[in-house]
Amino acid sequence: MMGAMLLNVVLPLLFGSFHRGISQLPEWNAELELSGETEWMPQPEFVDDTYWSGSAPICVGGCKARHRELRRDRCGNSTCCWFGYKSLCRVNCGRPDVDYNGVVYGNDWWVGSVVRYTCRSGFMLVGNSTSSCQANGLWTPKPTCLRMCQRGRVEISERELNGTCDATCAHKSYFGAPKLGCSLIDNCRKKETGWKRFFSQCVPCICDCALSC
16 A cells, blocks of 8 residues: 555656656657746857857757867757757967967967067068968968078169159068079168269168078
8 A cells, every 4th residue: 555655656756757858859749838947048149250069959069170169058949958068169270380480479369360470589580470360270371480691781772662762761671683692671771871863863772681591
């Protein structure tokens, strides 16, 4: 008699727990009303560089290589919860590469971020001094640092720099012709003598010339 009474008490509890457990499946069409209050957390809107991974009914979250997980939510919608979890991912390029004789500045490695490169003393930076994180998870090409073996000075005119005759030519760079033997000429400054060409009125400049090893 006591055993029958115990079964009458335990079975409804087990049966109710069983229904509550399997009702999380999307194909379960139970007409039972579940007791208790549930809170539905609205998902944030998508932005260009983020996405959700994992889809119902069985979600397998996680992010692709070079991407990072911003948050993790239970799989489901406002009416049902399913199995697994989904991840909100964002493109991340990871630590940028840098030459042994170079230095990189910047600790934001998300898509769209920009880092800046410089070279150690005695080395010349060749290429773009900045690199940006792209949507494919890769950085744009980084510059290289070449040792300067020779350093001299070359006189050029403003016309050689940009084809026009500007009054000054400070802070401009000029890729020298092969006959000059220079890979890069920079830090162009106005010649102190003040001498000007008679016809073109172009200001001659003195520029530093550096050769890579």
